[in-house]
Amino acid sequence: MESSAYIYPPGYCKLAVCRLVAVSTSPPPRHPDDGFAPPWSVGRESSPSYQSAASVFETPPPAYQASPQVYRTQPPAYQVPPSIYLNTLPGDQSPPLGQRRTPAVWIAVTIAFAALVSLVLPAVSDAMIQSRPVAPGEEFGLLTGSIAAPAGWNVSVPGAALGSPTLTQGDVEVMVFTGFWQGDTEDLLERVLEWMVDPRVPATTPALQGALASDGREVFRVDMDRADGPGVLMIIREEAAVAVVVVTSTETWSSAVERDIVAIADSVWLDAVPLMYVEEAP
């Protein structure tokens, strides 16, 4: 806590001439007209001498004459009332006996809660089931859409709970995520390839796999030659909504798995992106 050596009223000028000017130029005070009582008007409401500032200066308020010690005597040395609990606890001052342990309890609770949410709960999640078989017809939510997986595949439970499910069958892994794009499709494909494909491996030109002109859905496919196995990138665009299906494996997959992958891509349903969607002019 800080304290000041001097406390000046606002607008105060330290020079005596300023005070003279201020006294001579300030407007004369008036009566309060709506019942409130400004501090310096206390006791003056019935006073007739409101003609000049000087007279107000020199006339002590009648109401306070009854207690002259307010004006003329220094109050006795201040003693902290025992009923007031100290806000600040400097030096040897301690809180009441019953509250001395409270800070330690609060700190312990804080540390324990931090350990719980950042260490214990992730460890518990890691120890629980990580993937389970997909039920027939089961759908999983994406951030802006949903996807259905064929039976016989497994789904990553934590990923699906967080809106980014990973489907696996053997070594084959399918990840799906969604987004939005408002520009040309060519630019979208270029950007996705730039972000998703290893830049050291020249990517083939995306091939339009399925253009369902009736509902404006476009599906592009890129086969990737990854260092640790084959891969496929499928880009699905429906107006401003976009989904990217990334398939990776350590070995070439069978035709049955290939049919499932195509089915997964076909099952992607893209929700509207209300804030991002800008309808193109006809």
Place this chain on the structure above:
Amino acid sequence: MKHLRRRAFSLRWWQPANPAWWAWVLLTVAGLGYYGYSLFVGVLLLPLTAVTGLVVTVGLGAFWLWFIRRPQIFGRVSARAVVAALAWGGLAATGAFALLGNSAIIAIIGQGISIDLAFAWGPAIAAPLTEEVAKTLGVVIVVLMARSRLRTPMEGAFLGAYVGLGFELAENFLYGFNVVFMGFGESQVGDTLVVYLARAGIFALVSHTIFSAVAGAGIAYMWPAHGSPRMMRGAALVLTAVAVHGLWNSPLLLGLGWRFAVAAAIPTGFYWLVKTWRRDEQRWFRETLAPEVARGAIPQVYVDNVARSLRMRRKHVRAVVAAYGAHAGDYQRYLDGILVDLADAVSAGDIDSAAAYRAAVMQSVGTLPHAAPYAPTPAT
């Protein structure tokens, strides 16, 4: 209120003997590390998003700091406490609590109960639990760092608002990257600004700042500086912050109509709560100065004239100016500030400062603004 000279929750940056300081340092550094780790790739890949987010964050933060400071008319939070609270909210609460905790809780719900439940209700369950508790504990940690106590619910609300503001700014910055990633970096500036427009513009009053202010006031009721704890009221406020946050994140508000209805109801309810806390704050002020009035050190009418809200004080000052001239308004504010400082000094047991402020009040009795200056006499 610029006439206040004293600062509440003054703290030192180096106090290794204080366990709360260690808790703040460790968790803030840990949070900084994980928050930075989470953003590292994004900043490298999308530097324009980072710059845009920083610029908007600075402007938004400056506005909110001004907005939270204005109603501090019965005590002003010290700058260091503000920094400590912002750092806790922006780094510790996000990096050390929320980022890991939210994902883990949602995953556990999916693993233990149902993926659909976790996907639909996970954010409504996990985020309020981790984030609101983490931010509320930040209020406690800052108070303990300052070796102080919360005297009024408004003090808790102000500290909570600062912690929530730190969290809000950090979260918005992170969300900017998330949305730009979803947009494949097509329009980094535009997408980032849309995030801020929605979260900090349209729904500005449904924010972590508001939620944490409510929870902070609850802590003040549960752990008061004086008087008996009001556990039920305090717990109700903390739970209200958690519940409203949960409602806001829930799928119940997917329709824009309901969302805007709740968005209007939350600030309305918060305003009503603040009015209640203001009465408690004024009661603390009057009770603290009651012994001063009883012994004739200050006039009762002086204490009675200190209004409990900014609006009421403005109204009073306008009336004073109308009656006594423009100079009287400044003097009224000056006197209000001295009285509040006196209450703060008395409450803090700062005897020397209390004597100085008491004498300053006495000097004002029967004088006009341009009266002789006051040089305080040390108490004997």
